[in-house]
Amino acid sequence: MKNKIIEILNGIRPEFDFGSETNYISQGMLDSFDLITLVTELDESFSISIDGTDILPENFESAEAIEALLKKNGAQ
Amino acid sequence: MKIKFSNKKISGILSILPANEVMFEDEMHNYSFSEAKSLKLKAAMGFKSKRIVADDSTTGYDLTVAGLDYLFDNDLLDKNSIDAILFVSQSPEYIMPPTSNLIHGKYELDEKVFCMDVNQGCAGFVVGLQQAFMLLNNEGINKVVLCNADVLSPKVSKFDRNSNPLIGDAAAITIVENTSDDTSVVGEIRMDGSGAMALNVPAGGARLPITAETSELYEDSFGNKRSKNHLVMQGDNVFNFVQTKVPEQIKNIVENTNDSSETIYYFLFHQPNRFMLQKLADKIGVGREKLPSNVVENFGNSSGVTIPVVTTHNLGEQLENTEMKVCFSGFGVGLTWGTIIMKIGNLDFCKLIYK
Numbered sequence: 001m002k003n004k005i006i007e008i009l010n011g012i013r014p015e016f017d018f019g020s021e022t023n024y025i026s027q028g029m030l031d032s033f034d035l036i037t038l039v040t041e042l043d044e045s046f047s048i049s050i051d052g053t054d055i056l057p058e059n060f061e062s063a064e065a066i067e068a069l070l071k072k073n074g075a076q
Numbered sequence: 077m078k079i080k081f082s083n084k085k086i087s088g089i090l091s092i093l094p095a096n097e098v099m100f101e102d103e104m105h106n107y108s109f110s111e112a113k114s115l116k117l118k119a120a121m122g123f124k125s126k127r128i129v130a131d132d133s134t135t136g137y138d139l140t141v142a143g144l145d146y147l148f149d150n151d152l153l154d155k156n157s158i159d160a161i162l163f164v165s166q167s168p169e170y171i172m173p174p175t176s177n178l179i180h181g182k183y184e185l186d187e188k189v190f191c192m193d194v195n196q197g198c199a200g201f202v203v204g205l206q207q208a209f210m211l212l213n214n215e216g217i218n219k220v221v222l223c224n225a226d227v228l229s230p231k232v233s234k235f236d237r238n239s240n241p242l243i244g245d246a247a248a249i250t251i252v253e254n255t256s257d258d259t260s261v262v263g264e265i266r267m268d269g270s271g272a273m274a275l276n277v278p279a280g281g282a283r284l285p286i287t288a289e290t291s292e293l294y295e296d297s298f299g300n301k302r303s304k305n306h307l308v309m310q311g312d313n314v315f316n317f318v319q320t321k322v323p324e325q326i327k328n329i330v331e332n333t334n335d336s337s338e339t340i341y342y343f344l345f346h347q348p349n350r351f352m353l354q355k356l357a358d359k360i361g362v363g364r365e366k367l368p369s370n371v372v373e374n375f376g377n378s379s380g381v382t383i384p385v386v387t388t389h390n391l392g393e394q395l396e397n398t399e400m401k402v403c404f405s406g407f408g409v410g411l412t413w414g415t416i417i418m419k420i421g422n423l424d425f426c427k428l429i430y431k
Contacts, residue, residue, distance in 0.1 A: 012116070031298060032312050033109075033117050033237070036351050040120040052319030052355035057312075 001046075001070065005063050008041050022062040035060060042066070046075040079263035079416060081209045086420050088152065088251040089395075091388040091428040092143040093244075093375055096130040100241055107237035108299030118241075122350030122369065126244040126376030127430075128229035136225030137169045137178060139247035142431040144183070144221075147249065152425050155183050159217040160190040164204040164380055165225045166197050166409065179223070190217070197275065198346045198408025199265070200224050200380020201248075202416055205404070206265060208252040222250040226379040231277055233293070233302035239309050242349055244376015248384030251424070262333050263404075264325055265414035274313045275409045279304040314408065315352060321413050322405060323359045329415055330403075337362045340417065341400035342391065346407055347371035347382035380406065388428040395426040 009018035009030075016029045024030045030038065038060065039050050050073045059069045100123040104114040117123070129135075140163070147153035163176035176191035190211065196203045201224055208220040225247035232243045279290035290304040302308065326343075330336065343362055345353060353369035360367075368390045371382050378385060383404055387395070394400075399421025407413035 012113075033113075036120045037113075037116045040351065049355070049358040052352075052359050053316070055315065055319070055355075 001067050001075065002063050004045060005042070005066050005070070008038065008045065009063070012037055012041070018063065025057040025061050030060060042070060046070055048073050048075050077265050079206050079209070079261065079265065079414075081213075081261040083255055083257070083259055084209050084212055084261055085253055085255040085257065085259055086205075086250060086418075086423065087253050088147075088249075088424040089384050089388055089426050090143050090147060090152075090249045091381070091385045092139045092146075092247045092249075093127045093385070093428060093430050094129045094134070094139070094246075095127075095430040097125050097127055099125050103234060103240065106235050106240070109237060120351050121242065122373040123241045124373040126242070126372075128243070128245045128376065129227055132230045134227065135169055136165050136167045136227045136245075136247055137175050139227065139245070139431055140179065140223045140225045140249065141182060143247055143249045143429070144179070146429055147425075153221070153251065155185065157219050158185060158189055158221050160192070160208075160211050160220045161185075161223065162192055162194060162204055162207055162211070162220060163223045163225065164194040164196050164200040166195060166200075166379060167225070167227045167231070168193060168195075176223070188216070196412065197226075197379045197410065198348070198382075199406035199410065199412040199414045200226075201250075201346075201383040202263070202404055202406040202414035203265060203412065204380070205250070205252065205416055206263070206414070208250075209261060212252065212254050218254045220252045222252055224248045224250070224381045224384060226381055228307065228379060231305070231307050233300070233306040235293070235301035236306065237300055238298075238311055239307050242372050242377045243307070244372075244378045246375065246378035246381040246385055248381045248388075250384060259419060261416060261418040262329060263414065263416035264329060265412065266321070266325065268317075268411045271313065271317060271411040274310045274317070274411060275307070277305070277307050314348075317411055318348070318352060318407050318413075319355060319359060322356060322407050322415075325413060325415050326360055326403065326405060329417060333417060335401070335417060337366065339401060340403050341366070343367040343403045343405065344383055344387050345405045347377055347386055348408065349377070379409070385428070388426055392426045392428060395421050395423050398422070
């Protein structure tokens with residue numbers, strides 16, 4: 001799951017290395033518009049719908065946080 | 077505030093859109109985005125084309141008058157039957173007088189016709205309906221002409237990727253009447269003024285009049301350029317407010333009326349963008365096909381006018397021939413969020429025209 005998450009992130013912002021970095025939001029690697037694209041692609045890739053109330057910066061700070069978010073929203 | 081009325085109906089809805097169409101691709105190079113990123117955002121948000129006035133001299137009043145002319149010329153509305161005019165807008169013709177009085181004057185309406193302007197944004201259709209229903213409880217008031225009009229495109233910076241791709245202009249005229257039929261209208265409107273500045277235009281009112289200084293463009297931390305005369309939208313805060321408050325309100329109303337996603341045929345919501353609406357549908361537990369989200373991609377977000385636009389665009393002919401229970405919900409500027417559940421149908425007209 002984590003590899004797929006990083007693949008999607010790299011597709012959205014190819015100028016960053018999401019595999020070795022954390023604090024994606026705090027460091028400015030992802031802005032609010034990136035989050036919209038990211039959530040749309042995660043929903044499609046994992047056949048889920050991330051709850052709108054979960055679309056908060058802290059849930060997108062690292063690949064681990066995103067993985068936890070996906071599992072919370074039913075991703076296998 | 078709870079909403080509960082009986083013996084009220086909507087008898088017609090007309091949306092008026094500017095003939096001028098602007099494509100997303102025409103403007104995307106104004107933003108500090110790569111083209112690839114803009115196109116990804118376009119897909120997620122549903123940006124395609126929008127309808128905005130061709131020049132800053134066309135106003136919400138002009139679109140409204142075009143709609144009223146259409147109704148009078150086609151015998152869809154008798155001006156002598158009007159008892160009240162409500163004009164709901166955040167782009168009035170003047171600071172004074174009220175735009176509703178200008179409409180009254182243009183058509184030489186009787187002195188008994190009541191006029192009122194309401195300053196409301198994204199929830200403007202729901203607030204306007206509630207006000208119309210309240211007016212109809214007064215003696216001698218049997219037909220209210222509810223005008224929703226917003227021409228906000230001149231108030232948006234062309235270099236602001238937060239707002240410019242989605243803002244459209246429009247007006248709508250909704251006829252609201254008393255009826256002897258046993259009808260029921262239920263709902264609720266809530267406000268949270270602590271979030272009032274989440275959507276605002278800093279300059280142009282009494283607090284900060286427009287000057288050469290307020291007209292200067294500045295750049296925010298995301299590279300958007302706007303002046304203090306332009307709309308500012310704290311998109312993240314608005315998104316979280318909508319995803320939290322709106323589903324909660326709808327759930328409570330639906331539970332109290334013993335309704336469900338089966339008994340309500342359509343959820344006709346304010347149209348901020350496709351992404352937000354699809355998330356709302358999922359959260360409420362309603363199929364995305366029952367909550368249309370195709371207004372921003374075709375016309376743009378016209379603030380308080382989007383509910384009439386989503387209704388006439390998707391259900392125009394259907395609502396002229398059948399009746400169904402729907403859920404209207406508007407949310408945004410204020411912060412304000414309001415929901416009304418009622419039956420609507422067999423309308424005298426449910427159309428969309430271009431001016």
